[in-house]
Amino acid sequence: MEITEVGYLRWIPLLPLVGAAVNGVAGAVIQRRLGKRAISVLAVTPVLLAFALSVQTFLDLRALAPEQRFLLDRVMPWLHVGTLVADIAFWVDPLACVMLLVVTGVGGLIHVYSTGYMHEDASYWRFFAFLNLFTFAMLTLVLGDSLLLMFVGWEGVGLCSYALIGFWWREHVNTTAGNKAFIVNRIGDFGFLLGILLLFWSTDAAGHGSVVFRELQEHASVLAGQTLWGVPVVVLVTLLLFVGATGKSAQIPLYVWLPDAMQGPTPVSALIHAATMVTAGVYMIARLHFLYALAPATLAVVAGIGAATALLAATIGLVQNDIKRVLAYSTVSQLGYMFVAMGVGAWSAGIFHLMTHAFFKACLFLGAGSVIHGLGGEQDMRRMGGLRTRMPVTFWTFLVATLAIAGAPLTAGFFSKDEILWKAFSSPHGSALLWLVGVAVAGLTACYMFRQLFLTFFGESRADHEVLHHAHESPPSMAVPLVLLAAGSLLAGFVGLPQALGGANRFEAWLAPVFAHGHAAVAHAASHGPHEVELELTLMAVAIGVAITGFLVAFVLYQRRSVPVAALADVLGGIPYRVLLNKYYVDELYQAVFVRGTLLLSRLGAWIDATIIDGVVDGSARLTALAARLNRLFDDYVVDALVNFCANRTYDVGLRLRRVQTGGINAYLYVIVGTVAFVLIARLM
């Protein structure tokens, strides 16, 4: 593997970090002294510079031969412990480059948008400090050359996500949502960490222990044949890592935090909870595709979870009334699509959808933000309507993005979604069932997205007169990113024009060197026979048909209103509607099982702690005190008594003996003479 070493990669993550540090440390002062404009400049410039560097990276990569497209920037040694070697080093291959462009490009636009959206906020500087910090963490995640460095970014984005969801912390519901996101993510991260540890442990046991992606890819084969508790190690590793992905990328069973994450400011929802962070799981699987390709069992799980999540979230999205929550469930659903792609080994299709989704979902969120901004904070679609004429830019961009997500032909979403559906059908890991679910989700997506469009922009306005009076188009700082993202939603698909439609699929070709290893299993899918082209076009037509059906349902129900929606809600005694409105009661289920269970467990733990552990501790303390008291008695009455006895008797003897010392010289003389005489006499006798 030829690697070109460059020195500028480090600046891509570091520039936003500098921005975060400056705004985070001195932001309050800068904002007071120099105004919000200075904060904006400090926050937006690093991200735009990072974008420029990312473009440079792309150009540099393109200048290299396809097989040698690796750029590496070794910054410094980090952890060298035993056989574990992890350095702070950033590397870029075509896959990372795609993510890089999405994160810095879409992220940059959202930064610009935020300068308008957050303009009235007193904590303007805090918002941008976190937004920049997030960008830094996300870029570390993308560029890190080892799983450990990726994990650093992985945790970093989670932290920033938590901080930004609870950005308006004065409202309890926001901080609760932040906590929920953080805790649910931590559960996933725990699995991710276990996966890293198991991976290193197993490869190390085989003599090739490493956490660096390049080396892992080179030695992935050592995992083949290894088992743990009767399960292939590679399946365990990939499943554990996938647990991390379900947390970060909001898949069943850990998706519950993402809808609640909409409590954060809308640009945050767009950047973190739609375009970038939540795609980290998809990126991670694509990054480690060489491991997943070795574990068909895991792939089946990934595809299954993805399809189930896509369907579940899409059905919930049908009945939600909060403009952002609909988009949140839509994001969960679209992420499900990406995981289906990963699960059938269609790595580049998944990444393609990741990229197009970043455009249209960011555009949708920013459009929703624009609406919320224009209506003074209103988020309930039942109190919107008729905004088409009042907010034309928002409306048209929203329409374009809606078309894209619904899969209208020739928009970005159409190409990427179709690619996934085709791979879900044709890949050896795929099946007709996966395709069917995917198509159904496409129909549902079209339905709930047009429902949203109709409720928000068409019909009579249902807003208060006062609110409506102030309804206004957003400032250019918000409108320009919207237009650019809408353009992306329209055009981004053409880089991946499928061969079936006469395109070259340059996107897939660009990623091909990365996935060359993992593609062995699905290689045949790439070769299109004439029969397959026909099949693909047929499937495409079916998908379009289903999407149009979805659109028509929404049109009839919410635009024409020829069938009263209320009547539909009462079908089957209103049970299906209530189940959907309450999101399948999953939150309630989790509350009852996990939260209550945890509380119960902790209460039990507290009881054990207070009664048994404390009892043992207190008991031993009491025993010690008792022993000490006994010890003192022994000391006082036995040891001291002995010592005193000796001393007193010695004193007594001395008292008596001292009488010998009379001081009279005669007495001494008598004694001397007497003694001498006695000795002499004794000798003579």
Add this chain to the structure above:
Amino acid sequence: MEGIGLTHFLVVGLVVFALGLYTVLTRRNAIGILMGIELILNAANINYVAFGRYAGVAADGQVFAIFVIMLAAAEAVIGLAVVLGIYQNFESIDVEATDALRY
């Protein structure tokens, strides 16, 4: 002169020693005690000289006697100095009175 032999000298020495010892033990006057000590030393001298003469071994006895005389002189000096010191402290040289060095 034939009648006088070693025994006579020893008897004289014994008498002098006994008198000296008696003096030492009975005198309360410190100077008297010192005088008794002189008698005892001289009794020893008589024995030395007598044994020196009659045992006929060179002049060892006589030499020792001279040593003892010299020692007695030194002892008298120190003894008298002590007595003088006692007198200065107690205004008496009665050994019964100088019993401050007791328990």
